[in-house]
Amino acid sequence: MLQFERFTLDNGLKVLVHIDETTPMAAMNIIYDVGARDEEPQRTGFAHLFEHLMFGGSINIPEYDEPLQMAGGENNAYTTNDITNYYIQLPLKNLETAFWLESDRMLSLAFSEKSLDVQIKVVSEEFKEHYLNKPYGDAWHHLRTLAYTMHPYQWPTIGKDLQQIEEAKLDDVKAFFAKHYNPLNAVMCIAGNVNVEEVKILSEKWFGSIPAGNKYNRNIAEEPQQLSAREKTVFSDVPFDAIYKCWHIAARLTPGYYPADLLTEIMGSGYSSRLYQRLVKEQQLFSSLQAYQTGSLEPGLFVVEGKIRDGISLEVADAAIEKEMNLLIADGVTEQELEKSKNKIEAMIAFEDMSLLSRANNLAFYELLGDAELINQEWNRYKAVTTATMQETAKEIFRKENCSTLFYKRKD
Amino acid sequence: MIVDRKIAPQIHDAIEFDYILPSINKEKLNNGLPFYWFNAGVQDVVQIDWVFPAGLWQEQKTAVAHTVAALLKNGTTKYNAEQINEALEFYGAQLKVAANNDYGTITLYSLTKHLPVLLPIVYEIITDAQFPEQEVELHKKNAIQKLLINLRQCEFVANRHIDALLFGEHHPYGRYTKKEDIEAITRQDLLQFYNAHFNIANMQIFMAGKMGSIEVKCMNDIFGNSSIYQQNFLQRNTFEISSSNEKANRITNDINGVQGAVRIGRLFPDKQHPDFAPMVVLNTLFGGYFGSRLMSNIREDKGYTYGIYSSLVAEKNGGSLVVHTETGRDVAEKAIIEIYKEMELLCNEQAPDEELLLVKNYLLGGLLGDLDGPFSILRRWRSIILNGFTDEHFNNNINTYKTVSPEKLLQLAQKYFNKKDFFEVMVI
Numbered sequence: 043m044l045q046f047e048r049f050t051l052d053n054g055l056k057v058l059v060h061i062d063e064t065t066p067m068a069a070m071n072i073i074y075d076v077g078a079r080d081e082e083p084q085r086t087g088f089a090h091l092f093e094h095l096m097f098g099g100s101i102n103i104p105e106y107d108e109p110l111q112m113a114g115g116e117n118n119a120y121t122t123n124d125i126t127n128y129y130i131q132l133p134l135k136n137l138e139t140a141f142w143l144e145s146d147r148m149l150s151l152a153f154s155e156k157s158l159d160v161q162i163k164v165v166s167e168e169f170k171e172h173y174l175n176k177p178y179g180d181a182w183h184h185l186r187t188l189a190y191t192m193h194p195y196q197w198p199t200i201g202k203d204l205q206q207i208e209e210a211k212l213d214d215v216k217a218f219f220a221k222h223y224n225p226l227n228a229v230m231c232i233a234g235n236v237n238v239e240e241v242k243i244l245s246e247k248w249f250g251s252i253p254a255g256n257k258y259n260r261n262i263a264e265e266p267q268q269l270s271a272r273e274k275t276v277f278s279d280v281p282f283d284a285i286y287k288c289w290h291i292a293a294r295l296t297p298g299y300y301p302a303d304l305l306t307e308i309m310g311s312g313y314s315s316r317l318y319q320r321l322v323k324e325q326q327l328f329s330s331l332q333a334y335q336t337g338s339l340e341p342g343l344f345v346v347e348g349k350i351r352d353g354i355s356l357e358v359a360d361a362a363i364e365k366e367m368n369l370l371i372a373d374g375v376t377e378q379e380l381e382k383s384k385n386k387i388e389a390m391i392a393f394e395d396m397s398l399l400s401r402a403n404n405l406a407f408y409e410l411l412g413d414a415e416l417i418n419q420e421w422n423r424y425k426a427v428t429t430a431t432m433q434e435t436a437k438e439i440f441r442k443e444n445c446s447t448l449f450y451k452r453k454d
Numbered sequence: 455m456i457v458d459r460k461i462a463p464q465i466h467d468a469i470e471f472d473y474i475l476p477s478i479n480k481e482k483l484n485n486g487l488p489f490y491w492f493n494a495g496v497q498d499v500v501q502i503d504w505v506f507p508a509g510l511w512q513e514q515k516t517a518v519a520h521t522v523a524a525l526l527k528n529g530t531t532k533y534n535a536e537q538i539n540e541a542l543e544f545y546g547a548q549l550k551v552a553a554n555n556d557y558g559t560i561t562l563y564s565l566t567k568h569l570p571v572l573l574p575i576v577y578e579i580i581t582d583a584q585f586p587e588q589e590v591e592l593h594k595k596n597a598i599q600k601l602l603i604n605l606r607q608c609e610f611v612a613n614r615h616i617d618a619l620l621f622g623e624h625h626p627y628g629r630y631t632k633k634e635d636i637e638a639i640t641r642q643d644l645l646q647f648y649n650a651h652f653n654i655a656n657m658q659i660f661m662a663g664k665m666g667s668i669e670v671k672c673m674n675d676i677f678g679n680s681s682i683y684q685q686n687f688l689q690r691n692t693f694e695i696s697s698s699n700e701k702a703n704r705i706t707n708d709i710n711g712v713q714g715a716v717r718i719g720r721l722f723p724d725k726q727h728p729d730f731a732p733m734v735v736l737n738t739l740f741g742g743y744f745g746s747r748l749m750s751n752i753r754e755d756k757g758y759t760y761g762i763y764s765s766l767v768a769e770k771n772g773g774s775l776v777v778h779t780e781t782g783r784d785v786a787e788k789a790i791i792e793i794y795k796e797m798e799l800l801c802n803e804q805a806p807d808e809e810l811l812l813v814k815n816y817l818l819g820g821l822l823g824d825l826d827g828p829f830s831i832l833r834r835w836r837s838i839i840l841n842g843f844t845d846e847h848f849n850n851n852i853n854t855y856k857t858v859s860p861e862k863l864l865q866l867a868q869k870y871f872n873k874k875d876f877f878e879v880m881v882i
Contacts, residue, residue, distance in 0.1 A: 064496065067823045102459035107745050112812045114468035114819015133471065133819050138463035146459050163757025163782075167713070171760050171780045175713045177606045247457055279710070281602045313539035323536070326592060329599040349599060382544045389546030389565050392497045396827060 043418050044395070046231075046405050047238045051245060053254040055225035058405050058414055059241045060233040062398060068134040068234030071402040072144055073410050075229075076222040077124040078201075079194040079262060079340070087201020090121040091165050091210055092218050096128065098157030100147035113139040121199045124339045125410065131399050134234050138244060145248035148228065151219055158212055165207055169200050177280045181347075181450055185286050188274050188446040189343055193265035224255025229409045233402035265290070265341065271442050275449040282329070283350040285359055286448040288343040289439045291335060295411060301427050301435035302335060302344055307383035308375055308432075309333040309366070310346055314382075317346065317366055327351055327359050339411070344439055356449050367440040374433030387424050467811070468818040469856045473825060475848045478835045481670070483678030487654065490839060491661040491670065494828040498566045500663030501829050503836060504580060508558030508651035510626040511691060511771065516635040518647045519553035521593065525644065526551045526560070526652075528589040530582040535589055541575050549576065555627050556770040557840070558651065566664050573676045580652060581680065585644045598636050609780055611707050612715035612881040619703065619877040620721055620774050622696035627769060655682040658839070662832035695721065695772060702878045711882040714786030718793055718878045719776030722870070725768045725841055729866060731854040733775075736863045736870075737766050739805060739813045740796065741777055747796045748777065756792070758785045770841075775870065786880055800867035804860040817855055 048058045081088050096119065097106045110117055115132030130140045173179045182198055190196035201207050230249075232241050268290060292298025310317040310333025321327050331348035350359045394400050408417040481489045513519040527542075527549060528535035542549050547564035560580065564572055604610040614630040621628030659677065661669075723729060734742075741748040741764025748762045762779035781789045805813075824830040838847060 065826050067826055103462075108812065109462050111743070111745050111816040111819075113465045114815045114822065116816075116820055116823070131823055133466070133468060133822050135466040136463075136819075139465055142459070142463050149459070160754060160757040164753055164760055167758070167780070167782055168760040170712045170782065175608065175708075175711055175780075177603055251456070279606075279708075281606060282599055312543045314536060314543045319536055322596070323592070326595075329596040349603070351595070352599065378544070382540075382546075385544060385546035387546075389499075389563075392499050392565060393563065396495060396497050396499065396829075398826075 044401055044405060046414055048409070048414065049238075049242060051225065051250055053225040053250065053252055054257075055245070055249050055252070056229045056409055057241065057245050058229070058231040058409055059236060059238050060231060060401055060405055061236060062233060062401075063235045065234060065398055066134055067131055067398060068137045068140070068232065068236065069129065069131050069399045069402040070137070070140040070144060071127065071129045071231045071233075071399065071406045072148075073229050073406045074126045074128075074222060075227045075258065075410060076126055077122050078197060078199040079123050080222070080258075080260065081194060081197075083194070083197075085206060085210075085214065086197040087165070087199070087207045088210060088214065088218060089126060090199045090201070091161060091207055092215060093119050093121045093126050094161040094165055095151065095157055095215060096147055098154055098161065099152035100143075101150035101152060103143065103146050104152065106143060106147065109139060110143055115139065122338075123195055123199055125407070127403065127407075129399055129403060134236070137232070137234070137236070141244045141248040144230075145252065148223060148225065148249065149252050151215075153212060153216055155212060158210065158215060162208055162210060165200075166204055169204055169207065173198075173200060178278075178284055178450060181284070181286055181448060184274060184276055184450075185288060185345075185446070185448045188272050188448060189288050189290070190265050192263050193340065194262060195265070195338065195340065195342075220255070222258055225249065225252055226254050226257040229406045231402040231406040231409070233398050233405075262340070268444050268446070272446040273449065274447075275451060277451050277453040280450065280452050282352060283356050283452055284348065284450040285350060285356060285363070286345065286347045286450065287360070287363060288345045288446050289444045290341055291344045291439055293341045294337070294339045295416065298435055298438070300423050301431050302439060304380065304383040304387070304424065304427055305370075305375075305432065305436060305439070306333045306335050306344060307386050308379045309370070311386070317363070320366060321348070321362050325362060327354050327362050356451065360447065360449075367436075370436045371433070371440055374429055374436065377429060380427070380429050380432060384424055384427075388421065391421060468815040468822065469811070471818065471822060473818065473821060473852045475825065475834065475845050476831055477845070483674050485678050485680060485682050487657060487659065487677060487682065489659045489661070489670075489673060489677075490835060491665065492828070492831070493665050494662060494831065495664050498664050500562075500564060500566050500569065500661060500665055500669070501832060502562045503660040503832070504560040504576070505658045505660065505836070505840065506558045506652050507556070507656050508647070509554050509556040510629065511556050511693075512651050513626070513647060515639070515643055516629055517631045517639060518643050519558060520631070521597070521636075521639055522585075522644050522647050522652075523551040523553040523558055524597070525585050525589055525593055526583050526648070527579045528593070529584045529586040530578050531584060532578065532582070534586070538575065538579065542572065545572060547572055566669065569669055569672055573672060577676050580654060580657070583648055583652070585641050585648070587641050590639070590641045590644065594636050594639060598633055601631065601633060601636065606708065608707055608711055608713060608715035608881040611705065612717045612778075612879050615703055615705065615879040615881065616717035616719050616776060616877065617774075619698040619700070619879065620719055621772070622698065625693045625695055627772065653683070654680065660832055660836050660839075662828040693771075697721065698877065701876075703880070705879065705881045707881050712783055713780045713882070714783050715881045716779050716781060716786055716790060716793075716879070717776055718790065718876050719774050720870070720875045720877065722766060722773045722775040724771065724773050729869070730766075730768065731851045732858045732862055733766060733866055733870065734851075735813060735817065735855055735858050736800070736866050737764055737775065738817050739809065739863070740764050740800060743813075743816055745812070745816070747800070748793065751796060752779065752781075752789055752792050756785075758782060758789045758792075762789075783882055786882070790878065790880065794873055797867070797871035797873065801864075801871050804864045807860065810860055810863070814855055818852075821852075
């Protein structure tokens with residue numbers, strides 16, 4: 043159970059306080075309610091590029107990183123399809139430095155041309171390093187566009203292509219800041235050996251005078267239900283064929299999400315999982331194989347991906363995965379499998395909670411979803427799943443027409 | 455309330471804080487095996503490491519140490535691989551077996567409450583691994599596929615080459631695995647290595663997390679009662695470092711590659727050397743954190759890369775200092791020039807006091823966080839004990855980080871940042 047208290051400033055900034063008396067460190071986590079899903083189709087990758095620009099100096103403070111490092115702190119940020127998260131860990135004694143830095147960049151950025159020019163280059167190198175210059179690196183670009191025809195989940199956070207990133211202008215940066223970066227669109231969590239009163243005082247002092255701004259109202263068209271199976275084949279300079287299959291699953295916090303998550307554990311996470319044991323070890327069709335889900339807030343994807351063993355055809359490999367999914371629909375899972383998948387979740391939660399930053403991040407994240415208390419109900423929601431729900435969920439997910447398959451073939 | 459946002463809040467310099475490494479219990483199990491443990495943390499979790507002298511240093515044949523690690527839990531006399539993995543994963547535990555340059559390590563992450571069922575399985579794996587023929591054959595095929603995929607990545611290829619240039623291709627730290635090496639491995643090789651190096655007589659156990667006398671007893675019951683035989687034929691390998699005559703290497707791995715992987719490195723003494731601790735400070739300033747000279751220049755000013763770092767790597771029998779980055783193909787040579795420029799600058803000018811204070815505060819502030827988690831404290835203790843140090847060594851290092859002077863860093867730079875001592879690799 044994570045304990046917390048919360049209050050809201052007059053400008054709408056939500057603040058959570060998580061007290062941990064055992065640590066000399068403090069964590070500050072701020073989530074902004076904006077992710078790649080909020081981008082225009084012709085400006086993809088912008089939320090992530092913007093995250094880089096948040097480190098380019100703010101209205102009153104020319105350098106973000108230096109004062110924090112001087113205070114013994116460490117920080118970073120990441121952008122997902124759903125949100126943008128900024129976090130700091132530093133010695134408790136210097137916590138006010140974090141308030142000073144974060145409040146100033148919520149107030150306004152420096153908006154420098156130089157910073158934009160450099161970060162466009164840096165992000166282009168990031169794009170090359172992780173998506174272009176790696177075998178299979180662009181698979182997710184293909185898979186997303188196959189699975190999502192309408193919804194902005196059809197592009198990854200890095201963006202559709204390099205060109206859109208290169209075209210970013212300072213005016214776009216200013217407009218994006220004005221639209222998304224304000225107290226009404228943010229949640230902050232402070233964790234450490236603090237008391238609520240002092241956090242209130244510091245929050246008022248540094249964040250209280252920031253104008254509320256406008257609440258961003260998301261208006262994203264839902265992805266229409268997939269009515270027929272989709273397939274795409276790409277050829278690339280890779281040493282072995284690979285296959286990526288995905289199925290639409292339920293949104294985060296909805297009842298269908300929990301069994302779907304447990305199903306990934308049973309099917310393809312770990313050496314004792316079904317797909318690994320049967321298709322890698324017994325039938326030897328794949329050299330590696332995993333199942334996972336995208337964990338997104340709006341309906342996400344259940345994914346199976348594998349590298350195919352040399353000499354095995356894509357069709358045979360694909361049919362073998364389909365067969366396992368059909369067996370799951372027909373026979374469901376055993377009590378032992380269900381218990382194992384729950385034990386894994388239980389351990390995962392305990393390991394995650396070891397880190398102060400992770401606790402601060404999780405609390406802020408669930409508050410953004412509506413209520414930080416929800417995090418303390420998650421384990422019960424997993425525990426409540428039965429083998430019957432697992433089978434129903436499997437039937438719902440693994441319908442032929444709900445599936446998209448990417449065949450990633452070696453160019454000969 | 456109106457605040458002046460241009461004025462930073464007062465800070466407390468991290469160099470003024472006290473740093474205390476929480477103590478570790480140094481016990482012997484009933485049979486005399488060393489068992490190091492401490493209780494810390496709030497969550498009901500533990501990490502246990504079983505460490506053996508079973509690294510690349512000990513292998514007679516390339517790739518054997520890694521293969522033994524990969525297959526250690528794939529079958530004993532009583533259980534097959536599936537049964538073992540099921541038994542571990544059923545309890546949400548993770549068991550990782552890894553070989554590095556000097557050691558083979560088995561690590562268990564688990565909820566404390568499941569230890570009574572998990573420890574006997576680990577004991578079984580350690581004392582009765584069988585390396586079944588069909589597991590070996592399947593592993594070889596899949597490992598080769600994995601290797602061939604990795605070889606398409608410029609950073610993987612660059613990492614292999616820089617180590618080979620520094621230590622020589624016949625030295626365990628410089629040797630790398632080829633497809634043919636994996637093909638040549640036999641079950642016999644694995645059994646031989648396993649029998650010689652996973653002998654529990656040479657095992658050290660490290661454990662941390664939420665634990666107490668019940669868990670200590672549990673460990674003793676399972677690992678403390680088997681008799682131990684010190685084998686005489688445990689070989690003490692020695693190797694000579696023989697760096698390459700070629701200093702710079704340009705490799706085209708992918709003619710269409712859009713980036714170049716750059717590695718620039720030199721040999722560096724191990725942790726026993728008095729220069730090591732002050733060099734940690736200089737290396738941090740040079741390329742060890744986000745605000746480093748390399749990052750500020752090559753990423754934040756020029757935008758040549760997503761990241762550039764310099765690492766000090768200390769092995770048991772030597773080490774290295776290596777700068778690594780992936781840059782745009784057309785700016786890779788420019789980035790290399792800038793890297794040497796930054797080294798030269800450190801040799802010619804003392805670092806400003808303000809910058810040095812920042813680096814020290816950053817380094818020590820991070821350490822304060824590190825001393826807060828049971829697993830990071832365990833990692834520190836493991837390194838101290840395996841290097842034959844005591845907590846005195848930790849305290850001395852802290853003192854060095856707090857007090858090292860700009861003059862000392864200038865001397866170190868002049869000693870260790872000479873271009874002629876560096877080897878470079880660029881792989882497109």
